[in-house]
Amino acid sequence: MADPAEKIEEKKAIPSDDNIVDEGLEKGAAALTEDKIASVINQVIDEETGARLKVYVDTCIHCGLCSEACHYYVSHDKDPQYSPVGKIKQTIWPMLKKKGRVSPEFIKKASQIASTQCNVCKRCAMYCPFGIDIAYMISIVRRICHKLGVTPLYLQDTANSHSVTMNQMWVKEDEWIDTLQWQEEDAREEIPSLRIPLEKEGADIMYSVIAPEPKFLAGLIYQAGIIMNTAGINWTMPATPGWDNSDMAMYSGDNEIMGRLKKSHFETAARLKVKKIVMGECGHAFRSVYDVGNRWLGWKMPPVEVVHAIEFYYDILKAGKIKIKKKYEKPVTLHDPCNVVRGRGLHEKARYVVNAICENFIEMHPNREHNYCCAAGGGVINCGPPFKMTRMTGNRVKADQIRTTGASVVISPCHNCHSGLEDIVHHYELGTEVKFISDILYEVMEKPE
Amino acid sequence: MNTLYQFVAGPLLWIAFALFIGGSLYKVINLILLTQKKEAYLFCFLSWKWSLRSILHWLTPFGPRNMKLHPAMTVVTFIFHICLLLTPVFLLSHLILLEESINISWWALPDQVADIMTLLIIGACIFFLVRRINSPEVRYVTSASDFVLLAIVAAPFVTGFWAYHQWAGYQPAMILHIVTGEIMLVAIPFTRLSHMLFAVFTRAYIGSEFGGVRHAKDW
Numbered sequence: 001m002a003d004p005a006e007k008i009e010e011k012k013a014i015p016s017d018d019n020i021v022d023e024g025l026e027k028g029a030a031a032l033t034e035d036k037i038a039s040v041i042n043q044v045i046d047e048e049t050g051a052r053l054k055v056y057v058d059t060c061i062h063c064g065l066c067s068e069a070c071h072y073y074v075s076h077d078k079d080p081q082y083s084p085v086g087k088i089k090q091t092i093w094p095m096l097k098k099k100g101r102v103s104p105e106f107i108k109k110a111s112q113i114a115s116t117q118c119n120v121c122k123r124c125a126m127y128c129p130f131g132i133d134i135a136y137m138i139s140i141v142r143r144i145c146h147k148l149g150v151t152p153l154y155l156q157d158t159a160n161s162h163s164v165t166m167n168q169m170w171v172k173e174d175e176w177i178d179t180l181q182w183q184e185e186d187a188r189e190e191i192p193s194l195r196i197p198l199e200k201e202g203a204d205i206m207y208s209v210i211a212p213e214p215k216f217l218a219g220l221i222y223q224a225g226i227i228m229n230t231a232g233i234n235w236t237m238p239a240t241p242g243w244d245n246s247d248m249a250m251y252s253g254d255n256e257i258m259g260r261l262k263k264s265h266f267e268t269a270a271r272l273k274v275k276k277i278v279m280g281e282c283g284h285a286f287r288s289v290y291d292v293g294n295r296w297l298g299w300k301m302p303p304v305e306v307v308h309a310i311e312f313y314y315d316i317l318k319a320g321k322i323k324i325k326k327k328y329e330k331p332v333t334l335h336d337p338c339n340v341v342r343g344r345g346l347h348e349k350a351r352y353v354v355n356a357i358c359e360n361f362i363e364m365h366p367n368r369e370h371n372y373c374c375a376a377g378g379g380v381i382n383c384g385p386p387f388k389m390t391r392m393t394g395n396r397v398k399a400d401q402i403r404t405t406g407a408s409v410v411i412s413p414c415h416n417c418h419s420g421l422e423d424i425v426h427h428y429e430l431g432t433e434v435k436f437i438s439d440i441l442y443e444v445m446e447k448p449e
Numbered sequence: 450m451n452t453l454y455q456f457v458a459g460p461l462l463w464i465a466f467a468l469f470i471g472g473s474l475y476k477v478i479n480l481i482l483l484t485q486k487k488e489a490y491l492f493c494f495l496s497w498k499w500s501l502r503s504i505l506h507w508l509t510p511f512g513p514r515n516m517k518l519h520p521a522m523t524v525v526t527f528i529f530h531i532c533l534l535l536t537p538v539f540l541l542s543h544l545i546l547l548e549e550s551i552n553i554s555w556w557a558l559p560d561q562v563a564d565i566m567t568l569l570i571i572g573a574c575i576f577f578l579v580r581r582i583n584s585p586e587v588r589y590v591t592s593a594s595d596f597v598l599l600a601i602v603a604a605p606f607v608t609g610f611w612a613y614h615q616w617a618g619y620q621p622a623m624i625l626h627i628v629t630g631e632i633m634l635v636a637i638p639f640t641r642l643s644h645m646l647f648a649v650f651t652r653a654y655i656g657s658e659f660g661g662v663r664h665a666k667d668w
Binding site for chain 2: 049050051052054055056058059060061062063064065067068069073078080081083085086089125126127129130131132133291295298300301341342343344345347366369370
């Protein structure tokens with residue numbers, strides 16, 4: 001009879017998302033009045049949404065079939081508050097039903113739910129029998145909260161950095177150039193003729209990265225340099241703002257900043273007269289350039305062709321531009337990032353690449369479009385330390401998925417997934433290494449003498 | 450009783466059909482016009498090919514992964530929707546009335562088959578009711594309106610079954626059957642039963658996004 005009591009003890013030990021205090025949410029909500037809230041909600045609903053939102057709300061038959069799609073729901077022992085429709089019930093439904101007349105406390109909670117308990121990974125869109133895009137509705141909630149000034153502090157800080165510096169990490173222009181030259185210098189010890197060409201007009205490819213790479217993952221730029229030079233690619237990197245392809249403003253609901261960022265990115269590519277943009281292993285940046293930001297600017301598809309690293313590696317491996325010396329031996333598994341798999345269908349190419357460079361590839365289940373999200377993307381990891389445990393308790397299922405494979409390395413071709421999975425591996429003591437494709441590709445490829 | 454019957458089976462029926470058809474047209478046209486006005490860009494992503502791919506996959510029993518995760522729900526939903534659409538349209542008694550009234554008719558279901566289908570619909574409604582109450586994820590998002598909608602759908606079939614078998618109180622049951630049927634017709638365009646009209650559009654859109662832009666499956 002000791003069992004039930006123990007179970008209750010265990011449940012109590014799980015930190016509750018309800019007790020989290022975030023300064024951005026607190027201060028933002030404290031400055032609100034119900035009139036202000038109503039006017040902003042109605043403005044967004046009337047002027048920024050149309051029949052789509054209305055039909056989504058009117059068509060939802062409250063069947064709950066989207067629940068299983070969500071890693072938060074599954075990881076919280078099927079707590080209905082964490083189901084996709086459960087989150088809609090706590091956010092957009094009351095806003096619409098009460099014609100915007102909700103309390104500051106409600107907005108605070110809605111912002112927390114929309115920004116930290118949903119990764120807008122769109123897995124639920126594949127589980128709703130009507131194909132209702134629930135993540136779209138969550139984005140509307142974030143947009144409303146942004147306009148009300150109630151955004152988690154760390155996420156807002158990142159958006160501020162974008163606004164001021166056009167990159168995510170307050171990287172100054174000279175620091176950017178300096179970092180590239182430093183990586184070039186280091187890589188020349190391995191390949192003496194190596195270049196990281198800056199501002200080369202008319203190159204075939206503009207290579208763009210997210211700001212965390214120069215900030216604290218400069219080794220990835222080194223690896224990119226080695227790969228580009230070995231494959232004989234005519235490439236360049238910009239020396240001006242516009243080099244950062246990341247976009248947390250897209251996730252904070254700050255569409256105006258998102259538009260500025262994407263415009264500067266595309267214009268940089270146009271100025272350099274490149275044929276296409278190749279971007280590093282980042283998922284959200286791809287979403288911003290390929291799906292969301294381009295549309296905000298009025299482009300159905302990106303005005304410059306955008307190629308994600310997975311596809312780029314696929315192309316150069318397939319064309320034999322890179323030869324493999326000896327395949328990677330440790331057993332690996334692959335995490336399918338939402339933004340390039342559900343967002344761009346790169347799952348088969350990713351498998352081609354992984355099989356080309358690794359000896360022993362073990363599938364994670366479920367996989368491809370049905371893979372569970374990392375719980376870090378969608379701006380959630382950018383909400384910072386206050387919400388770290390939200391991600392950990394909210395993604396036990398990911399830990400189970402990785403553990404079941406028995407692999408010693410999980411490959412994650414996305415920055416947010418990568419950081420999120422590192423936290424999960426650590427929290428759940430999985431002992432798995434998390435790697436980018438380029439980490440392994442760099443290790444196993446033949447390099448020019 | 451006879452005057453009441455004449456009224457519900459006469460003018461009220463015409464009103465109900467007018468509201469159902471007019472309301473449905475209004476809702477669908479409004480959807481298209483409003484989208485044209487405020488989100489016209491959505492149309493440039495719509496494609497017949499990807500829309501149909503998505504719709505057909507979701508019309509295939511156990512095609513999508515989510516249907517495999519909920520086998521009971523999948524079986525019940527398919528039976529429910531098929532019977533719900535076919536029974537009223539191919540019921541012999543309905544067709545006889547139609548022929549008497551405007552002289553058109555078509556193939557009818559054998560009465561016994563229609564009887565079983567009606568029972569299946571009622572059974573499915575009970576299943577949905579139990580699921581709504583018992584499953585935490587469904588109960589959490591349930592409001593009074595969900596029970597009302599379920600009652601609106603079940604009522605014409607319960608009363609129809611009652612009237613067909615001529616049990617006690619058959620005459621009021623018949624009148625109730627007609628009235629509840631009319632309520633259901635009118636409810637389709639004006640409540641969440643409008644998924645009957647909109648589901649094809651929502652599926653078409655997400656199907657087009659997944660097929661044309663995302664190059665991924667949506668099932």
